[in-house]
Amino acid sequence: MKVLKFGGTSVGSVASIQTLLNILKDEVKNEEKPVVVLSAMGGVTNLLSAMAEDAANGKEFTAGLAELEKRHFDTVKALLDVQNQNPALTRLKIHFNQLEELLQGVLTLRELTPKTRDQVLAFGERCSTLMVSKIAAQHFGDVLFVDAADVIKTDSAFGNARVNTELTEQLIKGLYAENKGKTLIVTGFIASNDVGQTTTLGRGGSDYTAAIFGAALNAQEIQIWTDVNGMMTADPRMVKKAFSLTELTYTEAMELSYFGAKVIYPPTMIPAFMKKIPIVIKNTFEPEFEGTVIRHDCKASTLPIKGISSINNISILNLEGSGMVGKSGFSGRLFSLLAREQINVILITQSSSEHSITFAVQPQDTERAKQVIEQEFELELAAKKLEHIVIEKNLAILAIVGENMKQTPGMSGKLFHALGRNGVNVRAIAQGSSEYNISVIISANDLSKALNAVHDAFFVQLTKTLHAFCLGTGNIGKTLFNQLNAHTQYLKDNNGIQVKIAGISNTRKMTFNSDGISLDTWQHDLDNALHEADLANFVERMKEMNLPNCVFIDNTASPKPIAFYEEVFKANISVITCNKIGNSGSYQQYRTFKDTARAHGVDFFYETNVGAGLPIINTLNNLMNSGDRVQRIEAILSGTISFIFNNFKGDANFHDVVKEAQDKGYTEPDPRDDLSGKDFMRKMLILARDAGYAMEESDVEIESVLPKASLEAKTVEDFYATLKTEDAHFAKLKDAAEKDGKVLRYIGKLENGKVSITLQMVDENHPFYMLSGSDNIISFTTDRYRERPLVVKGPGAGAEVTAAGVFADLINVGAN
Numbered sequence: 001m002k003v004l005k006f007g008g009t010s011v012g013s014v015a016s017i018q019t020l021l022n023i024l025k026d027e028v029k030n031e032e033k034p035v036v037v038l039s040a041m042g043g044v045t046n047l048l049s050a051m052a053e054d055a056a057n058g059k060e061f062t063a064g065l066a067e068l069e070k071r072h073f074d075t076v077k078a079l080l081d082v083q084n085q086n087p088a089l090t091r092l093k094i095h096f097n098q099l100e101e102l103l104q105g106v107l108t109l110r111e112l113t114p115k116t117r118d119q120v121l122a123f124g125e126r127c128s129t130l131m132v133s134k135i136a137a138q139h140f141g142d143v144l145f146v147d148a149a150d151v152i153k154t155d156s157a158f159g160n161a162r163v164n165t166e167l168t169e170q171l172i173k174g175l176y177a178e179n180k181g182k183t184l185i186v187t188g189f190i191a192s193n194d195v196g197q198t199t200t201l202g203r204g205g206s207d208y209t210a211a212i213f214g215a216a217l218n219a220q221e222i223q224i225w226t227d228v229n230g231m232m233t234a235d236p237r238m239v240k241k242a243f244s245l246t247e248l249t250y251t252e253a254m255e256l257s258y259f260g261a262k263v264i265y266p267p268t269m270i271p272a273f274m275k276k277i278p279i280v281i282k283n284t285f286e287p288e289f290e291g292t293v294i295r296h297d298c299k300a301s302t303l304p305i306k307g308i309s310s311i312n313n314i315s316i317l318n319l320e321g322s323g324m325v326g327k328s329g330f331s332g333r334l335f336s337l338l339a340r341e342q343i344n345v346i347l348i349t350q351s352s353s354e355h356s357i358t359f360a361v362q363p364q365d366t367e368r369a370k371q372v373i374e375q376e377f378e379l380e381l382a383a384k385k386l387e388h389i390v391i392e393k394n395l396a397i398l399a400i401v402g403e404n405m406k407q408t409p410g411m412s413g414k415l416f417h418a419l420g421r422n423g424v425n426v427r428a429i430a431q432g433s434s435e436y437n438i439s440v441i442i443s444a445n446d447l448s449k450a451l452n453a454v455h456d457a458f459f460v461q462l463t464k465t466l467h468a469f470c471l472g473t474g475n476i477g478k479t480l481f482n483q484l485n486a487h488t489q490y491l492k493d494n495n496g497i498q499v500k501i502a503g504i505s506n507t508r509k510m511t512f513n514s515d516g517i518s519l520d521t522w523q524h525d526l527d528n529a530l531h532e533a534d535l536a537n538f539v540e541r542m543k544e545m546n547l548p549n550c551v552f553i554d555n556t557a558s559p560k561p562i563a564f565y566e567e568v569f570k571a572n573i574s575v576i577t578c579n580k581i582g583n584s585g586s587y588q589q590y591r592t593f594k595d596t597a598r599a600h601g602v603d604f605f606y607e608t609n610v611g612a613g614l615p616i617i618n619t620l621n622n623l624m625n626s627g628d629r630v631q632r633i634e635a636i637l638s639g640t641i642s643f644i645f646n647n648f649k650g651d652a653n654f655h656d657v658v659k660e661a662q663d664k665g666y667t668e669p670d671p672r673d674d675l676s677g678k679d680f681m682r683k684m685l686i687l688a689r690d691a692g693y694a695m696e697e698s699d700v701e702i703e704s705v706l707p708k709a710s711l712e713a714k715t716v717e718d719f720y721a722t723l724k725t726e727d728a729h730f731a732k733l734k735d736a737a738e739k740d741g742k743v744l745r746y747i748g749k750l751e752n753g754k755v756s757i758t759l760q761m762v763d764e765n766h767p768f769y770m771l772s773g774s775d776n777i778i779s780f781t782t783d784r785y786r787e788r789p790l791v792v793k794g795p796g797a798g799a800e801v802t803a804a805g806v807f808a809d810l811i812n813v814g815a816n
Helices: 014-027 044-056 062-079 082-109 114-140 165-178 205-216 250-258 266-275 330-340 363-376 378-382 411-421 444-458 475-486 488-495 522-527 535-545 561-570 587-599 616-625 639-647 654-663 678-690 716-725 727-739 799-815
Strands: 002-006 035-038 143-146 183-187 190-192 198-200 221-226 247-249 279-283 292-295 307-320 345-350 356-361 390-401 428-431 437-443 464-471 497-505 509-512 550-554 574-577 630-636 700-702 743-751 754-762 775-782 790-795
Touching (some): 002 014, 002 205, 014 062, 014 114, 035 114, 035 205, 044 082, 062 082, 062 114, 082 114, 114 183, 190 205, 205 221, 205 266, 247 250, 250 292, 250 307, 266 279, 307 363, 307 444, 330 345, 345 428, 356 363, 411 444, 464 535, 464 799, 475 488, 475 497, 488 497, 488 799, 497 522, 509 522, 535 550, 535 561, 561 587, 616 630, 639 654, 678 754, 716 727, 727 743
Parallel strands (some): 002 035, 035 183, 464 497, 464 550, 550 574
Antiparallel strands (some): 279 292, 428 437, 630 775
């Protein structure tokens, strides 16, 4: 036979009760009839508790009573035939009259004792179970309403009574034997003491009732019907990617339940655990879903952990002092005191030096715990053998749970890496020797971020989510969004990464969405955003959203975002930038960015600073990291200048080639911004710094391509006019090169700690001789690549390749 327990949502409406009846329809056909345990209708227990509190405080409670009566009466009228309604309505009305009398007594006395509270709360289960039993009888015939108070016997600890197991099992067996062939519909949560006074079984009491019946009757299984698809890997309200677990051991379920998984409660499992009865968690609203089976003989799992559980709000108390060191019995004295005061300790951790003990309690117990400890250890505090107790509030517990953790190296390392990389500070740690659970105490504000980061780290079969905040919606920004949108599925399938654009800003507007801004409608969303662009507010909002695995992407050429890089790193957010101003500023600034990123365990990627989409920075870093030593770097890193000198040949004149480059969009509006070598200088400076040289801009020698008159021209038109007057100068350079079978190249060189950028003539033996179009090229001569340099060549400009470089950096952040 089976025991089926239905929670408040399962009996909370006409539709849900109809679904419940459909589930029972198949079960009542069995020869061994099921036992059905019911909770109060959803929200009713809270309503009863509020009514009792109101009465105790002298407030009116009749509105709540009327609401309670209407919910039950409306349900009866909707689900029972007219001729069957009156008996049910009459019995319910008697209950409501009794409840009113009880509350009136509370109102008169202005007193609400635990015993009275239990009597009030019991009406929730009594009314729902009576109502459903009448409805079920209309469909299935032999149905018996059972008040569990008649068969579950407890002590008189009202609110959380302890069950007399031996007597209760005898009564349940007798009840079941006397009513063979009947479906028993039983009130959950309630019981009675040895003089017949109503008691309650505490948190999760209806589940506990089901387990008590299941154990007494040696049930085949106990089914807990709720409103979720079994036990999940994490709280689905915080972790969108949480998924249902097929099965758990009793130990795993106990650990997850203890640390906040509210689908089932630890006491529920004890009777089933003792008799090895499987517990199945099912969803009333998706009955076809298999749910989660909790059993003692689970199959081996490939998952590193079974779940991540959490308690949202706790406080910790920290005791420290020399009087604890080597003092036998100190811990016993402390925790016996807390037990006597009925203060539940959630987690304990103690330093190996015995100099401090930290323990977690519910927030409402914090001040009382502090008070009783100060009274107990008054002498030690006065003698300075104990320091004053330190309380920390607004904390949370995160726990990873699973039997596979046992003797598996690297589990704690993976946990702390995920937390540390996301800037989640761990205040205390606890791990039992069983290795089924590692628990950490963190700030409550970081809980959602921590849960998602840890879930991504351990469940590698799921995609890892990166939350990107993007500055700049020009050509590079737009192209990046297009590339991300086009490759969403590819990223998931091949890299296990999902990129959500959580924030976008240009110079006019900014918009945010923690669930991700649609890459189909981002332009419309940004144009219609309520927030005016404000860089400081953009960074502050990004930090306030506190999302896991965040990336700040700077797709601008503005100096303004650079001022925020250090702040972003300190918020444990990675930075990707194609803005070379930051790394080519002062060496101190460059070093600060590098060191801050490393100190906070995040990434600083800027591949596009030097060669757009070409893997130049990455290649140099790989050489350096593998122990190679750079002897010389030669490079052409300006697509504009490359195009100009590749086309300045034959009958072409320099003026016309520059004008063609501008017409094709290869130059800035003022071509001198390119031809001055300033941009080239920045790229060479970044390369030199990455190669290990502490260089400043003033250390780079630049030979100007342009005559002085061209550089000093007041307007772009004047600049072009000077180029015509200097035609003979440029023609002379071109002719001299062609005469010797050479070509003109504007080359940057790093050698012996010096950087220069000069106009050179190179022959066919030089790797830069065959350059064409607007390609960039770089040659690395190192200890390993001494005879034949390592050469990287390809397009060095353009929105497509630059955005692709940012895209590649984003994938690398995901890999880390």
